[in-house]
Amino acid sequence: MKKRQYDEDDVRVRPGKGSRPRTRIRPAHDDAVEGFVVAVDRGRYTTLVHPEKGSAARRRQEARLVVAMKARELGRKGIVVGDRVALVGDVSGRPDTLARVVRVEPRTSMLRRSADDTDDTDGIERPVVANADQLVIVTALADPPPRPRMIDRILVAAFDADIDPLLCLTKSDLAPPDALVALYEPLGVPHVVVHKGGALDKLRDHLRGHVSVLVGHSGVGKSTLVNALVPDANRAVSQVNAVTGRGRHTSTSAVALELPEGGWIIDTPGVRSFGLAHVSVETVLAGFPDLVEGTVHCPKGCTHLGEGCALDAWVAAGHAGPARLESLRRLLSSREGAPDEPAT
Numbered sequence: 001m002k003k004r005q006y007d008e009d010d011v012r013v014r015p016g017k018g019s020r021p022r023t024r025i026r027p028a029h030d031d032a033v034e035g036f037v038v039a040v041d042r043g044r045y046t047t048l049v050h051p052e053k054g055s056a057a058r059r060r061q062e063a064r065l066v067v068a069m070k071a072r073e074l075g076r077k078g079i080v081v082g083d084r085v086a087l088v089g090d091v092s093g094r095p096d097t098l099a100r101v102v103r104v105e106p107r108t109s110m111l112r113r114s115a116d117d118t119d120d121t122d123g124i125e126r127p128v129v130a131n132a133d134q135l136v137i138v139t140a141l142a143d144p145p146p147r148p149r150m151i152d153r154i155l156v157a158a159f160d161a162d163i164d165p166l167l168c169l170t171k172s173d174l175a176p177p178d179a180l181v182a183l184y185e186p187l188g189v190p191h192v193v194v195h196k197g198g199a200l201d202k203l204r205d206h207l208r209g210h211v212s213v214l215v216g217h218s219g220v221g222k223s224t225l226v227n228a229l230v231p232d233a234n235r236a237v238s239q240v241n242a243v244t245g246r247g248r249h250t251s252t253s254a255v256a257l258e259l260p261e262g263g264w265i266i267d268t269p270g271v272r273s274f275g276l277a278h279v280s281v282e283t284v285l286a287g288f289p290d291l292v293e294g295t296v297h298c299p300k301g302c303t304h305l306g307e308g309c310a311l312d313a314w315v316a317a318g319h320a321g322p323a324r325l326e327s328l329r330r331l332l333s334s335r336e337g338a339p340d341e342p343a344t
């Protein structure tokens with residue numbers, strides 16, 4: 001089911017003069033240190049570098065920010081937040097120093113946003129975050145009301161990128177989660193319910209050791225959550241901004257924060273949703289294994305949205321629940337660019 005080429009623009013290192021040929025087992029720069037890209041701004045990559053020795057907790061505590069630029073040999077290869085890179089040169093992280101990125105490690109995933117995002121109409125599909133393995137859809141149970149269409153869009157984006165979704169329902173002090181849980185549990189989407197000041201143990205269990213991207217509309221409580229999960233989140237973000245030289249109010253791109261218990265959360269303030277123009281009907285269907293078989297009787301090029309679609313008969317015959325088909329059709333039509341609608 002994996003069809004994306006994560007490293008389509010992967011680096012090709014020119015063989016060095018007179019040195020023995022480089023192989024996969026022998027990296028180009030033996031002395032390079034590993035950095036995790038936490039922010040990207042105008043050709044400057046802010047990375048977090050951990051000391052080589054010490055316990056995991058100690059290494060996290062003593063990690064340093066190192067700003068780097070791309071080495072010429074990387075050519076046009078893009079580097080995004082979440083990338084693991086090899087750094088050479090001045091990797092001290094001292095003020096006004098600049099390291100060089102000589103290698104981008106192979107990616108396990110790439111989250112993209114595409115042309116039909118309402119705030120991005122230039123028609124370009126952009127990589128957003130590399131190596132995420134979890135997409136956390138932050139949705140308030142009330143104030144603002146949940147938007148199922150938006151959740152569906154993000155779910156398809158997650159399926160498309162092979163990233164596991166997690167529904168994080170916030171503000172449970174204002175409304176019960178039951179209705180939303182009933183909608184998404186049949187899809188196999190795991191969920192956690194949180195509220196400000198409440199316990200976060202279950203959420204932490206889901207996040208530990210993962211690279212999780214947080215998406216959600218303004219006001220759903222994402223910052224509240226980030227601050228609770230990463231005690232010094234504000235300080236970490238302003239450090240990143242100070243290092244990259246961008247002002248607080250302009251920091252609308254993704255920033256990765258390391259969790260005290262291990263793992264990363266990547267906040268994407270500028271990304272409210274994901275365009276799905278590049279996602280095929282097949283990919284959407286892949287999220288519905290109980291319906292896929294029913295589509296073999298569909299007319300060629302069926303949109304599965306009604307009229308002649310064999311899925312109605314499939315459901316009528318009891319092979320899958322009507323709610324499943326309704327949900328598939330919601331996903332397919334939201335993919336066609338139908339606007340988000342508040343829950344009724």
Ligand SMILES: Nc1nc2c(ncn2[C@@H]2O[C@H](COP(=O)(O)OP(=O)(O)OP(=O)(O)O)[C@@H](O)[C@H]2O)c(=O)[nH]1
Pocket residue numbers: 170171172173174194195196197216217218219220221222223224225
């Ligand atoms: N009742 C209630 N209010 C909450 C909860 N979590 C956050 N809030 C409030 O909701 C408002 C929005 O919270 P933020 O954390 O700023 O939301 P955000 O998603 O980061 O929003 P932006 O900063 O606009 O992206 C604030 O007034 C919070 O105090 C909650 O669990 N319950």
Ligand SMILES: [Zn+2]
Pocket residue numbers: 295298299302303304305308309310311
């Ligand atoms: Zn059909």
